[in-house]
Amino acid sequence: MTTSRRDFLIKSSLVSGGLCLGLSLPFTANLALAAGTEDLASPIEMGAWVLIRPDNTCIVRIAKTEMGQGTLTGLAQLVAEELDCDWSHVKTEKVSPQENLKRKNAWGQMLTVGSFGIRFSQDYVRRGGAAARFMLLTAAADQWQVPLSELTVSKGIVTHQNSSRSTTYGKLAEAAARLTPPDPKSLILKEPKDWKIIGQPLNRLDTADKLNGSKSYGIDVNLPNMLNAAVMACPVFGGKVKSLDDSRALKMPGVKKVVRLDDYGFAVIASTWWRAKEALGAVLVQWDEGAAAQASDATIKAHLEDGLKTQTGLYEFRKNGNALDAIQGAVKKIEGTYYAPFLAHATMEPLNCTALVEADRAEVWVGTQDPEGALLAMSKQSGIAIEKCFLNRYDPGGGFGRRGRVSDYVTMAVSIAQQMPGTPIKMIWSREEDMTHGQYRPISMCKFTAGLDANHKVVGMHVRLSGQSIYAWRNPTANLKDYKDDFQLQGWFADPKSDQQLCYTLPNLLIEYAMRNSHVPVGTWRGVNVPQNSFYMECFIEEMARASGMDSVEFRRSLMPTQSRQLAMLNLAAEKGDWNKPLAKGKHRGIAQFMSYDTYSAATIELSLDKSGAVKIHRIVLALDCGYAVNPAQIEAQVQGSIVYGLSAALWGECTIQKGRVVQTNFHNYRVLKLAEMPKVETIIKPALKGSWGGIGEPTIAVVAPALVNALSNALGRPIRSLPLKNQKLV
Amino acid sequence: MKSKKLNINGKNYEVDAEDQTPLLWVIREQVGLTGTKFGCGIAQCGACSIHLNGALARSCVIPLSSIKSSDKITTIEGLSKDDSHPVQKAWLQVDVPQCGYCQSGQIMAASALLKRKARPTDQDIDEAMTNICRCGTYQRIRQAIHLASDLTNSPANKKLG
Ligand code: FES
Ligand code: FES
Numbered sequence: 001m002t003t004s005r006r007d008f009l010i011k012s013s014l015v016s017g018g019l020c021l022g023l024s025l026p027f028t029a030n031l032a033l034a035a036g037t038e039d040l041a042s043p044i045e046m047g048a049w050v051l052i053r054p055d056n057t058c059i060v061r062i063a064k065t066e067m068g069q070g071t072l073t074g075l076a077q078l079v080a081e082e083l084d085c086d087w088s089h090v091k092t093e094k095v096s097p098q099e100n101l102k103r104k105n106a107w108g109q110m111l112t113v114g115s116f117g118i119r120f121s122q123d124y125v126r127r128g129g130a131a132a133r134f135m136l137l138t139a140a141a142d143q144w145q146v147p148l149s150e151l152t153v154s155k156g157i158v159t160h161q162n163s164s165r166s167t168t169y170g171k172l173a174e175a176a177a178r179l180t181p182p183d184p185k186s187l188i189l190k191e192p193k194d195w196k197i198i199g200q201p202l203n204r205l206d207t208a209d210k211l212n213g214s215k216s217y218g219i220d221v222n223l224p225n226m227l228n229a230a231v232m233a234c235p236v237f238g239g240k241v242k243s244l245d246d247s248r249a250l251k252m253p254g255v256k257k258v259v260r261l262d263d264y265g266f267a268v269i270a271s272t273w274w275r276a277k278e279a280l281g282a283v284l285v286q287w288d289e290g291a292a293a294q295a296s297d298a299t300i301k302a303h304l305e306d307g308l309k310t311q312t313g314l315y316e317f318r319k320n321g322n323a324l325d326a327i328q329g330a331v332k333k334i335e336g337t338y339y340a341p342f343l344a345h346a347t348m349e350p351l352n353c354t355a356l357v358e359a360d361r362a363e364v365w366v367g368t369q370d371p372e373g374a375l376l377a378m379s380k381q382s383g384i385a386i387e388k389c390f391l392n393r394y395d396p397g398g399g400f401g402r403r404g405r406v407s408d409y410v411t412m413a414v415s416i417a418q419q420m421p422g423t424p425i426k427m428i429w430s431r432e433e434d435m436t437h438g439q440y441r442p443i444s445m446c447k448f449t450a451g452l453d454a455n456h457k458v459v460g461m462h463v464r465l466s467g468q469s470i471y472a473w474r475n476p477t478a479n480l481k482d483y484k485d486d487f488q489l490q491g492w493f494a495d496p497k498s499d500q501q502l503c504y505t506l507p508n509l510l511i512e513y514a515m516r517n518s519h520v521p522v523g524t525w526r527g528v529n530v531p532q533n534s535f536y537m538e539c540f541i542e543e544m545a546r547a548s549g550m551d552s553v554e555f556r557r558s559l560m561p562t563q564s565r566q567l568a569m570l571n572l573a574a575e576k577g578d579w580n581k582p583l584a585k586g587k588h589r590g591i592a593q594f595m596s597y598d599t600y601s602a603a604t605i606e607l608s609l610d611k612s613g614a615v616k617i618h619r620i621v622l623a624l625d626c627g628y629a630v631n632p633a634q635i636e637a638q639v640q641g642s643i644v645y646g647l648s649a650a651l652w653g654e655c656t657i658q659k660g661r662v663v664q665t666n667f668h669n670y671r672v673l674k675l676a677e678m679p680k681v682e683t684i685i686k687p688a689l690k691g692s693w694g695g696i697g698e699p700t701i702a703v704v705a706p707a708l709v710n711a712l713s714n715a716l717g718r719p720i721r722s723l724p725l726k727n728q729k730l731v
Numbered sequence: 732m733k734s735k736k737l738n739i740n741g742k743n744y745e746v747d748a749e750d751q752t753p754l755l756w757v758i759r760e761q762v763g764l765t766g767t768k769f770g771c772g773i774a775q776c777g778a779c780s781i782h783l784n785g786a787l788a789r790s791c792v793i794p795l796s797s798i799k800s801s802d803k804i805t806t807i808e809g810l811s812k813d814d815s816h817p818v819q820k821a822w823l824q825v826d827v828p829q830c831g832y833c834q835s836g837q838i839m840a841a842s843a844l845l846k847r848k849a850r851p852t853d854q855d856i857d858e859a860m861t862n863i864c865r866c867g868t869y870q871r872i873r874q875a876i877h878l879a880s881d882l883t884n885s886p887a888n889k890k891l892g
Binding site: 068148206215238347348349396431553641668674 | 748749752755756759760761764765766767768769770771772773775776778804808809811816819822823826827828829830831832833834835836838856857858860861862863864865866867868869870871872873879
């Protein structure tokens with residue numbers, strides 16, 4: 001398999017070398033070979049981002065990871081817009097990290113986290129499309145001996161009006177490829193008013209093979225001579241294997257080998273994954289669970305509570321005026337302490353990775369949000385130079401941050417394969433392993449104190465956040481003496497240029513952070529720290545509104561600059577959500593707003609609550625301003641998706657710790673939203689400012705929990721300060 | 732270990748697997764049809780949904796031993812030859828999938844529902860569609876089921892058919 005692949009690379013570059021400025025064309029050709037369908041030599045490269053086939057197919061290269069969020073289609077729209085090609089002729093292919101490395105980052109950073117996909121690459125991918133267009137037009141001008149300025153192009157057909165000649169991109173490609181690509185920076189991009197493809201609610205390009213079972217995910221990889229591995233790591237994070245007896249397991253059908261995972265666990269390698277998984281239970285293992293086995297929710301919460309009280313080791317994140325004095329002198333004082341638990345990602349496709357380690361090369365087959373990081377992890381674990389590491393990209397069955405900057409599962413797969421050199425091994429985590437060995441959303445508590453004057457105006461607010469730091473977990477040796485970790489305070493920045501700005505103007509504001517780490521691994525979960533911080537802030541703002549006797553929307557408005565984009569979204573969500581219209585009996589509303597990832601969102605939620613405390617959400621109206629809306633249909637899908645993810649977490653989501661381990665193991669005790677519980681979602685996309693590109697995958701989740709909780713506290717007439725709601729008495 | 736005969740998507744297969752092996756893993760690993768997905772292994776998520784003699788079933792909890800050679804198993808690969816099942820057509824038109832991982836199971840569940848009930852109400856859909864989608868495609872799934880029902884039952888379609 002691997003040999004033929006390498007042979008093929010050589011052949012393909014021989015065939016096409018003359019047409020593409022000496023650059024090889026590995027991936028299209030690769031995919032075509034795999035599919036056995038395409039004419040191998042036919043796609044011709046026009047700069048890094050575009051390939052054209054004689055039949056006019058335009059292949060757009062995608063460097064970012066498509067894991068459901070629709071970025072593939074959006075990025076293709078950006079390129080196709082500048083290319084002026086026929087959208088129905090657009091196809092895509094994935095860039096491989098080793099190719100990106102070889103070509104000195106021709107496709108920029110591949111890492112797909114932080115709602116980066118479009119907002120941080122839109123400029124250079126559009127220039128990639130424009131460069132290809134320039135080359136194709138130059139080829140036509142040369143061929144016809146006419147000035148380039150006399151040519152027009154529409155849907156991939158180039159026309160010279162004066163001489164009534166026209167031709168296609170497919171016909172021009174060969175000549176165009178001989179030209180030197182232009183300096184992308186020299187190209188002038190289209191004015192937004194001239195866009196024909198950007199901004200259209202187009203269907204996704206990657207749907208067909210998701211409807212008939214033919215799409216291959218990492219978990220579906222099948223290679224000649226491949227074996228399968230099931231794994232078990234010490235259930236207590238940081239625990240080690242004390243002793244291990246694999247004699248019974250080795251006698252089970254299909255079992256080939258039992259191997260250690262460093263010192264923290266083991267893997268069974270067998271002919272099928274099911275046999276490997278069955279044999280896991282037959283391995284007699286004794287763990288050295290270490291001191292962490294004493295940890296529980298109670299000990300971790302006590303640690304956080306200490307962070308709420310302490311006077312030392314604090315990071316003063318924001319300070320204007322003197323909040324403490326102002327609150328002291330206030331007519332009315334309000335106080336509330338909030339809490340949000342650890343959460344697992346529970347991507348639909350459990351973590352998996354297939355690896356092959358040979359004497360001087362390593363190869364993996366994996367769905368990852370960080371192909372370059374995964375390549376590094378392979379090289380680091382195997383000791384094989386990165387130039388000899390190859391990563392085959394698969395679209396993950398969900399990422400939500402779990403397949404982001406941490407490549408723990410890639411390292412693990414490589415370490416298993418190293419113990420059986422020459423044999424490809426597919427490692428799959430069971431759902432139980434996936435849920436109990438996550439990179440959890442950090443736990444935190446947040447204490448607010450605020451004061452109002454006689455006119456019910458806020459005179460000061462003190463925010464004390466106490467919680468675990470992702471940065472500290474990922475950089476255990478980092479010097480964090482001053483506990484400075486801005487990342488944990490996402491959404492509360494003062495700087496109007498920040499993409500995570502707190503959109504309220506508060507006099508006398510003090511925000512402090514007490515870093516309180518535990519032994520539980522933490523990482524980036526859809527929205528990272530935004531969903532917790534927005535829940536805290538927006539629910540406490542609601543408490544202040546109630547204390548002031550003002551309407552929730554009015555109160556928020558009074559704290560916002562009159563012309564702000566955020567205010568526009570608040571107003572829109574209120575208006576479309578019928579905020580000022582009377583409610584039917586038994587129904588309640590809540591509202592929240594937040595800005596993150598350069599996108600402004602606000603939502604109104606309408607629900608009813610029965611006598612037993614059961615919540616029924618009827619309707620959610622979510623307004624967002626993400627700047628340019630590249631594909632409104634996909635934005636709408638992301639809004640719906642983030643609402644499902646956010647509601648699941650707010651209603652039921654928690655990973656609790658007992659004896660040092662995560663209690664929740666599978667969907668029966670980590671409940672998530674199902675179709676019957678899905679409220680009607682109305683998405684209103686309204687850009688308020690030209691020239692800005694906001695994120696889409698994460699920002700809108702920010703308003704889900706607070707709008708829900710605010711609706712419930714309106715229903716109950718008292719604040720709710722802790723998630724998930726299943727643990728709250730809602731009567 | 733004895734070999735066992737299975738009929739999947741109208742084709743006969745002979746597999747070697749232990750009796751207690753869940754049908755899901757036999758289909759994925761021995762037969763090699765990977766469209767049917769693993770999500771939980773405990774009948775919670777529906778990613779592994781198939782039709783067993785025409786009825787919806789979660790294959791991760793069906794032991795191989797309970798399958799008879801006369802049983803007819805349909806997986807996502809066998810739903811139609813050319814993606815022409817009304818559910819597949821509606822799914823494409825409504826642009827339902829996000830990551831797509833749960834969608835084989837969703838489509839098998841929806842097609843089983845429509846077979847039972849040509850014109851499902853929203854409540855029928857609520858009751859029948861209990862598969863998990865972490866990407867949150869539920870609103871479009873509902874829309875696509877109604878469309879699939881229209882595609883199947885519209886007079887124009889009947890004439891064609
Ligand atoms: S894998 Fe069968 S229901 Fe989840
Ligand atoms: S589409 Fe991703 S889990 Fe449903």
